[in-house]
Amino acid sequence: DFVLTQTPLSLSVTPGQPASISCKSSQSLLHSDGKTYLYWYLQKPGQSPQLLIYEVSNRFSGVPDRFSGSGSGTDFTLKISRVEAEDVGVYYCMQTIQLPSYTFGQGTKLEIK
Amino acid sequence: EVQLVESGGGLVQPGGSLRLSCAASGFTFSSYWMHWVRQAPGKGLVWVSRINSDGSSTNYADSVKGRFTISRDNAKNTLYLQMNSLRAEDTAVYYCARTQYSGSYFDCWGQGTLVTVSS
Numbered sequence: 001d002f003v004l005t006q007t008p009l010s011l012s013v014t015p016g017q018p019a020s021i022s023c024k025s026s027q028s029l030l031h032s033d034g035k036t037y038l039y040w041y042l043q044k045p046g047q048s049p050q051l052l053i054y055e056v057s058n059r060f061s062g063v064p065d066r067f068s069g070s071g072s073g074t075d076f077t078l079k080i081s082r083v084e085a086e087d088v089g090v091y092y093c094m095q096t097i098q099l100p101s102y103t104f105g106q107g108t109k110l111e112i113k
Numbered sequence: 114e115v116q117l118v119e120s121g122g123g124l125v126q127p128g129g130s131l132r133l134s135c136a137a138s139g140f141t142f143s144s145y146w147m148h149w150v151r152q153a154p155g156k157g158l159v160w161v162s163r164i165n166s167d168g169s170s171t172n173y174a175d176s177v178k179g180r181f182t183i184s185r186d187n188a189k190n191t192l193y194l195q196m197n198s199l200r201a202e203d204t205a206v207y208y209c210a211r212t213q214y215s216g217s218y219f220d221c222w223g224q225g226t227l228v229t230v231s232s
Binding site for chain 1: 148150157158159160163172174208215216217218219220222223224225
């Protein structure tokens with residue numbers, strides 16, 4: 001089975017400080033079409049998930065530039081340059097290379113100190 | 114405004130059935146693939162099923178295959194999930210979500226509807 005492993009599972013960050021979340025895939029997410037099908041979502045408390053990053057490093061419409069994504073193959077990272085109070089919630093990575101299944105990581109809970 | 118609104122959740126006994134609906138508005142529903150994703154209480158996101166834009170192709174997670182049926186009515190801009198032989202482990206918030214094409218990302222989600230399977 002295809003597995004996405006996120007670390008850490010939780011982190012507590014002081015406002016204004018950076019944060020980083022890792023997502024490791026059990027198989028390469030690089031498709032033969034040259035694209036890498038790795039995405040990042042944020043689920044704020046009591047809300048539906050919202051897309052932050054698509055295809056590793058592209059910010060979705062309206063996403064602040066303090067969010068950035070990087071990585072290749074099987075190792076990926078989401079970085080927040082300066083955490084704000086509104087960034088609290090659970091962050092998920094997701095892959096869509098192994099269709100028809102869409103696989104999510106187990107989630108990383110971000111809290112504010 | 115692009116909007117997805119789920120309905121039909123509730124309490125059902127093990128072995129029972131339930132049909133969820135997802136009403137779409139603000140976009141050309143018939144141009145999008147549609148999905149159901151669920152989230153058990155306090156747990157992560159799990160993809161459940163998808164249907165292509167004209168309803169001719171469907172896929173399911175192994176955990177629901179043979180028990181759940183996804184369908185759509187493009188004339189009514191509505192997505193459905195018929196859930197039969199429900200089990201306690203099907204208890205979750207069920208979200209509908211859209212993608213522009215197969216393998217694309219979910220760019221819009223509904224607010225979710227809670228299904229509780231319990232005696």
